Amino acid sequence: MMLKSQLEDKLTTIFKIEQELCQKVVFSIVESISTAINENDRVEIRGFGSFFKKNYSSYKGRNPKTGESVMVPEKSLPLFRPSKDLISKLNKF
Numbered sequence: 283m284m285l286k287s288q289l290e291d292k293l294t295t296i297f298k299i300e301q302e303l304c305q306k307v308v309f310s311i312v313e314s315i316s317t318a319i320n321e322n323d324r325v326e327i328r329g330f331g332s333f334f335k336k337n338y339s340s341y342k343g344r345n346p347k348t349g350e351s352v353m354v355p356e357k358s359l360p361l362f363r364p365s366k367d368l369i370s371k372l373n374k375f
Contacts, residue, residue: 340356
């Protein structure tokens with residue numbers, strides 16, 4: 283697992299820039315992707331994958347503890363679909 287701070291450290295080393303500037307860059311990238319997804323835009327990074335929002339309508343569910351029927355409200359979830367390039371890189375041995 284790579285944390286955001288570890289990504290910032292790695293980018294700071296690679297590009298030889300200040301830590302504070304690197305933190306702002308990573309924050310702005312994550313914030314831009316989040317905002318775009320929230321506005322129903324699809325974010326596509328060639329060779330990596332795409333981020334998008336999927337909307338689910340409400341449905342009748344069941345409480346597993348009590349067995350009682352409950353209505354699950356509609357919701358939206360962010361999804362990521364990896365590119366074919368990324369999948370092939372991961373499956374290369």
